[in-house]
Amino acid sequence: MTSATSAAGAAIRVTVNGAERRSSTEARVTLADLLRDSLSLTGTHLGCEHGVCGACTVLLDGDPVRSCLVLAVQADGREVRTIEGLATDGVMSAVQRGCSERQSFQCGFCTPGFLMTLTAFLDQHPNPTRDEIREAISGNLCRCTGYQSIVDGAVRAAEILDGERGS
Secondary structure, X not given: OOOEEEOOEEEEEEEEOOXXXXXXXXXXXXXXXXXXXXXXXXXXXXXXXXXXXXXXXXXXOOEEEEOOOOEHHHHOOOEEEOHHHOOEOOEOOHHHHHHHHOOOOOOOOOXXXXXXXXXXXXXXXXXXXXXXXXXHOOOOOOOOOOXXXXXXXXXXXXXXXXXXXXX
């Protein structure tokens, strides 16, 4: 789909958490700002706004991206999954459950970015080692933990996913 441009901005269509959303946005608006300001999906947090901290990580066509670095118009015709889209019918995802069970996070500011990063990682690496998990989350920053509890949560999430697959 090609974006239409008007005086108000570009008309875009984005599938967010399974629902098609339409918006008109200026070319300079980031995906993070579109999600938070136009679509009221405030679970995506803005930290550094330079792509360094990972707090704004969402999945774009299944791949983790820093939504502060992606322009909203770049998401036109694509699928975005945010933290609000992880739970299904009020049931936490395996990644959410694993991290909750292992009390992976403290203040919660970085949590959405880590959970989205881990969701994409565990989709591609169902039986990761602790070192692989550490590498996967190395682009996400947390000021509260020593990261060990986050790795523990990811290990638990992988166990939950393995059980769901019946392996």
